[in-house]
Amino acid sequence: MAEARWYVVHTYSGYENKVKANIDKAIENRHLENEILEVSVPVQDVVELKDGVRKQSSRKMFPGYVLIKMVMNDDTWYVVRNTRGVTGFVGPGSKPVPLTEEEMANLGIRRENIEVDFEVGDMITVIGGVWKDTVGPIAAINERKQQVTINVDMFGRETPVEISFADIKKM
Secondary structure, three states, X not given: OXXXXXXEEEXXXXXXXXXXXXXXXXXXXXXXXXXXXXXXXXXXXXXXXXXXXXXXXXXXXXXXXXXXXXOOOHHHHHHHHOOOOEEEEOOOOOOOOOOOHHHHHHHOOOOOOOOOOOOOOOEEEEOOOOOOOOEEEEEEEEOOOOEEEEEEEEOOEEEEEEEEHHHEEEO
16 A cells, blocks of 8 residues: 555635535545545634734634645545646646645644553543543544544534644543
């Protein structure tokens, strides 16, 4: 199997998140989890000053572009290229050019893999993000996405929630 590399996909302006959602759905439907590993819309936090009020918001680093870590083959190329909102891969003609490791490092969006010793059923506490201070047992672990799934009580129902490895600690 070929190595997964990062590719840049051009999208209609403002459709970046919709394209990400559509590709994620296609990955799930076509069982391409081992070929298309990650779809990313890089954002950065910015502080804006409007009418004397400081407001923190997220802004897309590359409007009109989505980054995809994938193994390039005919199937993955077809799925991504024919996703609604995608205008094409970045590269000459119809040949996508992968980003180099140096280019990815310069973008500042590289994430280190976090090694965890958790198992399904272990009790964890969420230490960051929206679900901070939530406690629950691990229902599933996704090493590739660096996330665990826990069930939280929402509106009287148990709802699965994905939490990043960086935002949890073992009890």
